[in-house]
Amino acid sequence: MEQIRIFCPATVANISCGFDVLGLCLDTIGDEMIIRKTSRKGIHISKISGQSLPTDPHKNVAGVAAMAMLKNLNTDNGFEIEIQKNIKAGSGIGSSAASAAGAVYGINKLMGSPFGTSEMVAFAMEGEQLASGALHADNVAPALFGGFTLVRSYDPLDIVKIHCPGELAVAVIHPQIEVKTSDARAVLKKNIPLKSAIRQWGNLGGLISGLYTEDYELISRSLHDEIVEPHRSVLIPAFKELKEAAALNGALGSGISGSGPSVFALCKGEKTARKVADAMKKVYSKTGVAHELHISKINPEGIKILDR
Amino acid sequence: MEQIRIFCPATVANISCGFDVLGLCLDTIGDEMIIRKTSRKGIHISKISGQSLPTDPHKNVAGVAAMAMLKNLNTDNGFEIEIQKNIKAGSGIGSSAASAAGAVYGINKLMGSPFGTSEMVAFAMEGEQLASGALHADNVAPALFGGFTLVRSYDPLDIVKIHCPGELAVAVIHPQIEVKTSDARAVLKKNIPLKSAIRQWGNLGGLISGLYTEDYELISRSLHDEIVEPHRSVLIPAFKELKEAAALNGALGSGISGSGPSVFALCKGEKTARKVADAMKKVYSKTGVAHELHISKINPEGIKILDR
Numbered sequence: 104m105e106q107i108r109i110f111c112p113a114t115v116a117n118i119s120c121g122f123d124v125l126g127l128c129l130d131t132i133g134d135e136m137i138i139r140k141t142s143r144k145g146i147h148i149s150k151i152s153g154q155s156l157p158t159d160p161h162k163n164v165a166g167v168a169a170m171a172m173l174k175n176l177n178t179d180n181g182f183e184i185e186i187q188k189n190i191k192a193g194s195g196i197g198s199s200a201a202s203a204a205g206a207v208y209g210i211n212k213l214m215g216s217p218f219g220t221s222e223m224v225a226f227a228m229e230g231e232q233l234a235s236g237a238l239h240a241d242n243v244a245p246a247l248f249g250g251f252t253l254v255r256s257y258d259p260l261d262i263v264k265i266h267c268p269g270e271l272a273v274a275v276i277h278p279q280i281e282v283k284t285s286d287a288r289a290v291l292k293k294n295i296p297l298k299s300a301i302r303q304w305g306n307l308g309g310l311i312s313g314l315y316t317e318d319y320e321l322i323s324r325s326l327h328d329e330i331v332e333p334h335r336s337v338l339i340p341a342f343k344e345l346k347e348a349a350a351l352n353g354a355l356g357s358g359i360s361g362s363g364p365s366v367f368a369l370c371k372g373e374k375t376a377r378k379v380a381d382a383m384k385k386v387y388s389k390t391g392v393a394h395e396l397h398i399s400k401i402n403p404e405g406i407k408i409l410d411r
Numbered sequence: 412m413e414q415i416r417i418f419c420p421a422t423v424a425n426i427s428c429g430f431d432v433l434g435l436c437l438d439t440i441g442d443e444m445i446i447r448k449t450s451r452k453g454i455h456i457s458k459i460s461g462q463s464l465p466t467d468p469h470k471n472v473a474g475v476a477a478m479a480m481l482k483n484l485n486t487d488n489g490f491e492i493e494i495q496k497n498i499k500a501g502s503g504i505g506s507s508a509a510s511a512a513g514a515v516y517g518i519n520k521l522m523g524s525p526f527g528t529s530e531m532v533a534f535a536m537e538g539e540q541l542a543s544g545a546l547h548a549d550n551v552a553p554a555l556f557g558g559f560t561l562v563r564s565y566d567p568l569d570i571v572k573i574h575c576p577g578e579l580a581v582a583v584i585h586p587q588i589e590v591k592t593s594d595a596r597a598v599l600k601k602n603i604p605l606k607s608a609i610r611q612w613g614n615l616g617g618l619i620s621g622l623y624t625e626d627y628e629l630i631s632r633s634l635h636d637e638i639v640e641p642h643r644s645v646l647i648p649a650f651k652e653l654k655e656a657a658a659l660n661g662a663l664g665s666g667i668s669g670s671g672p673s674v675f676a677l678c679k680g681e682k683t684a685r686k687v688a689d690a691m692k693k694v695y696s697k698t699g700v701a702h703e704l705h706i707s708k709i710n711p712e713g714i715k716i717l718d719r
Contacts (some may be wrong), residue, residue, distance in 0.1 A: 124613045255617035261632060264622050288584070293605060297638070300608040305432045307612045308619050309563035312571050315623040324569060334506070397471070 107140045107212050109288075110407040111205035111378050112399070113190045114197035115273060115367045116241035118357040119328040120306035124254045125265075126319045127247035129273060130402035132189075134201045135383050135409065137166070138209030144181040152189035160184075168230030172210055176217065180209050195365035196397075200242030203230025208247060208406045213308040223247050229262075242361065245346075247378050249250040249405030251314055262285050268317040272376035272399045273356070275381040276345065279393040282338050287362035290334040299329050319355060319371045326356025326369060339364050347401035348382035373400060414447045415520050416717040418709050420504035420514035421498045423581060423675045424549035427636040427666040428614035432562045434505075434553035437581060438710035443717065444473070446517030452489040456480050461496035468492075476538030476682045477513035480518055483534075484525065488651035504671040504705075508550030509537025512719050516555060516714045527633060528532040529570050531555050536568075543592050550669065557713030561620055576625040576646045578651040580684035581708045582662070584653065584691040590646050595670035606666040607637050623652040627663060627679045634664025634677060647672050648700050 110135035118125040141147070145171040150160040160166025163186055163371050165363075173182070184206055190198040207226045218226075227243035244252040244262045251265040309325030312318070336342040336359060345366050349357040353375045354368035368383070370376040380396045387394045426433040427635040442461075444659040449455070454477040463567075468474025473492055481490070490512055498506040515534045519526050533573035535551035559573040617633030620626070644650040645669065657665040657676035661683045665676035676691070677703045678684040688704045695702045 116428060121616070122614060124608045134563070182446070251622060253613065253616045255613045255629075256631060261617070263617055263629065264617075265620055288452075291605065294602040295605050295608055297599065297601060300603055300611070301431045304429075304612040304615045305561065305563045305606070307616055308429070308432060308561045308570055308573075309569070310572055311616050311624070315574070315620070321563075321571065323564060330608070345702050349625045 105213070106137060107209050108135065108137045108409040109205055109209055109411050111136055112246055112402050112405065114200055114242045114245045115275070116197065116361040117331070119326045119332070119356060119357065120303050120310055120329060122331045123239070123241060125251065125252050126241040127186050127273070128245040128249045128405050129196065129397065131399040132190060132196070132397045134189050134205060135210060136202070136205040137185040138206065138213060139183040140213045141181045141183050144179070146173060146182055146184065148184045148186070150185040150189060152254040154187065154192060156192070162200070162229035164199040164234050165202040165206035165231045166229045169206040169210055171206045171229040172218070172226040176214060178214065178396055181212070191277065193281055194274060195282070195359070195361040195363045197242035197246060197361065199234035199386040200227065200246050201229060203227040203245035204243045205406060206230065211374065212408070216309060221260060222248050223264055225260055245405065247405050250401060250403045253311070266315045267401050267403060268314065268319070270371050272370045272373045273399050273401065274349070274380040274383065275360060275378040275397040276380070276387065277395040277397070278340055278387070279395065280340065280364050282362065282364045282384045284362050287335055287338065290338070291331060292334070295330055297344040303328070303330050322369070323355040326358065328358055332358055335359055335363055339366060340364065341373060341390050342388055344386045347384050348386050349379050352379045352382040356377045373398065413521070414445060415517050415527070415719050416443065416445045417513055417517055418715040418717055419444055419718055420713065421705070422508055422550045422553045424669040425639070425667065426504065427634045427640070428611050428618055430636060431547070433548060433559065434549040435559050436454050436553040436557045436706065436710040436713050437504065437583070437666045438499060439707040440504070440705045442477040442497050442513060442526055444510070444513040444517060445493040445679045446514065446521060449489045449510060453489070454481060454490055454492065456494070457491045458493045459496060460494070462500060464496065464500070472538035472542045473514035474508040475541045477514040478516055478602040479537040480526070480534040482513045484522060486522065489670065490521070495649040498530065498708035499585065501589055502587065502670045503590070503667070503669040504583060504670055505550035505554060507539060507542035508535070510555050511535040512551045512554035513714060514538065522582055528555050529568060529634050533568055540681050544695045554580050555713050558709060558711045561619070573619060574623045574625070575709050575711060576622065578679050580678045580708065581594065582669070582676045582678060582688040582691065583682040583705040584659070584688070584695065585672050585703040585705070586648055586695070588648065588672050590670065590672045592670050594646065595643055596604070598646070599639060603638055611636070611638050615694045630677070631663040634666065640666055643667050643671055647674060647695055649698050650674065652694045656694050660687045660690040662687045681706065
C-alpha cells in the first residue's frame, strides 16, 4: 500500500461534567486526508484545500504529529500529506485534532500498523500542542478510538473507551465568532470549591454509568457542569437561550464543545437531534450571528479508510 | 408478619477517588437487628447489646431514622427495635449507617414495602445526620442497595447502583484509635486546585468504567486520591506502610475507609484479601496499636433477612 485516503472526524471534548477528560466522535463532519509513502525522506504537506493553513510541517499540526511518529519509525521512506479541511479552525469541534490524528493514523496504516491506538494518541497530542500550547488528548482520543473516550490519566497516558449507546446523537451549533483558547483558559479559576468538585465527579460517575447501562435518563440527569460552563459561557452569544431551546426540544443535555464557541446537545435519536438543531437555529436567527449546524450520530470507530 | 430479624452490613465509603460519592457493602461484618410491630405507638428501642449506646430514640441513629420513616407512614402501630452492635462505633466502616439503614429496612418490610430503596436511603440519612452532623448517604446507600453505589446527587437525591465484578474482595484494618469526624473534616481544604480535581474525576471515570467492564487492571490504575488522602492519612498510624504492604501483596488499591481510622484494600479474590490482611497485621504488630481485621467479599444485596 503506497497511499491511503481517510475521513478524519470532528469531535466534541469536555461534555459538561467531563471537563478535560471526556470526548466523543462525530460522524457527519470531518476532513479528508491523503497520506502517501514517498522515497523522499521526511514529512511534506503537498496541498491544503478548504482553509488557508501553513504547509510547513513544523507549523502545521498534521506535520508535527507526523514527525513525532516518524522519529519512532525505522524507515527509509518519507510521507506526503494532502488535507481537505472541512472542519473550521477555531470551531471547538476538534479541527486541529482531526488533522493530527489523521496524519498519524494514515502513516501507521501505510507502515503496517506498528503502533497501537494509545501510542497514536500520544503522537497526535504533539500536534495538538502546536495548536493549543498544551498536550491534550480529549479530541485526538475520540478521533482515533471512536465513540466516547475518557482520558483517565496523562502521566502515564491512559485512555479508556467507554461503551456508547447506539441511539445517541449530537446537534452542534457553531457560532462563527472567534473564541481564543487562551481566553477560554483565562476565565477559568485555578482553584475550585471542594463541594463543587464533588458534585462534578458525582455527575461524571453518573454519566459513565448511564453510558454503560444505556440509561438515557441517567445520562440526562448527569449532564451538568458547574465548574467551567458558568465562566466560559459568557463568551458565547445567547448560550442560555441555546440551552433552554435544547432542553425544551428533548435534548438529554447540552454544553460547550471543547473550549467553544460551538455548543453541543446530546440527544436520544437523530430525529430529536434534528429538532434540537432547528430550535438552536431559531435562537440564532434572532441574534444575527452567522452560524453552522451539524447533526450526527456518534461515530463508533473514529477515523475511516475511504480508499487505499 | 410481626417481627423481622436482619443482618445490617458494614460499608466502606469514599473508596479513594470517589470521595463523598462512592460506597461499597461488606458481607462478613455487620450488626443484627430485630424490629417488631407493636400496638404501642411510636419508636422504642428495647435493647442494645455489644455497645453502650443511648436507647432514647431521639438520641439513637436507628431511632431517628425510624421516626423519620414513621412520620411518612399511615399506621396505628409503633415499632420496637433491638440492636446487637457488632460494628464498632467510630471505626469508619459505617457503624451508624448500619443501624439507621437496618431500622428503616425492617419497618419497611413489616409494612409491606411501601417505600423504594432510594426513599429508605433518605430516611436513613436523617439517622446519619444525628451521628455526623451531615446528611450523607455514602454508607447508608451501599448498606441498602448492596454492591457498589454512587451518590450522583443530593439535591435531588439520586443513587446509582454500579455493576460490581464478582471476584472483588476487601481487606479492612481497624486501628482502635479515635479519629473524630470533625477532625477528619477539619483537615480538608475548602478549595482545591482545578488540576487535581480533573485528575480525580479522570480516576473516578476509570474506576466506574473498570467496574462495568470487570477490568481489574483499570480498577487498580484508578484507585488514587490526591485530594483527601494526603490530608487525612496523617491521622492514621503507619498509613503509608499499610498502603505499601497492600500493594506489595497484590491489592488493587487501598485507602481510608470513610473518614477513618479504618483502612481498606480492594483485592481481586478473597485469597489475595487474606494475604493483604496478613501483611497489614504484620505492619501493625510493630506499632503496638490495637487493631481488628476484616476480610470480606462485596455483598451484592445489602441488608439480609435472617428470619421473620
